[in-house]
Amino acid sequence: MALTPSTMLPLGTLAPDFQLPDVVSGEKVSLSSFASKKALLVIFLSRHCPFVQHIKSELAKLGKDYRDRNLGIVAISANDPNTHPDDAPESLKVFAQELDLSYPLLFDETQETAKNFFAACTPDFFLFDASRKLVYRGQLDDSRPNNGISVTGGDLRAAIEDVLSDRPITWEQKPSIGCNIKWKPGNEPVYYKSPAVTA
DSSP, X not given: OOOEEOOOOOTTOBOOXXXXXXXXTOOEEEGGGGTTOSEEXXXXXXXXXXXXXXXXXXXXXXXXXXXXXXXXXXXXXXXOTTXXXXXXXXXXXXXXXXXXXXXXEEEXXXXXXXXXXXXXXXXXXXXXXXXXXXXXXXXXXXXXXXXXXXXXXXXXXXHHHHHHTTOOOOSOOOOOEXXXXXXXXXXXXXXXXXXXXXX
16 A cells, blocks of 8 residues: 655645535535634545545534534545545545535545645645645544554644634644545646555
């Protein structure tokens, strides 16, 4: 299983706009859907990826813990369902319902939204402030499948607390690591680096 790191999009980058369907409700969700929130967390994920499976309970817990806070959360899956059917909308709907996600899970059929975010792996996290400028793009925490470290969400949660409290994030941001996004043939972005082995 090859590891693909986040592209570490430059801090200060403005959040790209998007309009994608929620796999559960079918309703379109866009950047403006979160206009009332002080901060916005965008998570790229997939159902089949072992790195996402490893942290899925924490992904659900994040939504519940911050449901009454001034944070918008949205998850996006951009994998090609032709090669990875677990990441088709119908399967993602089951995944969201199994986790009882309290935030929308969107399907990026064209993969253009993933490209606009320079998303590279699953999971990949992007945290934006009130001006929708990127303030954190890094790992959830130090836990990885089979490394014996407990999943806490410590790094991401610290970043969220800082942005909600108007504190600058001054500590080192470590890139998220996971499976590469499964691009449709011929649709690979310029920043894509093919791994030797895919998960």
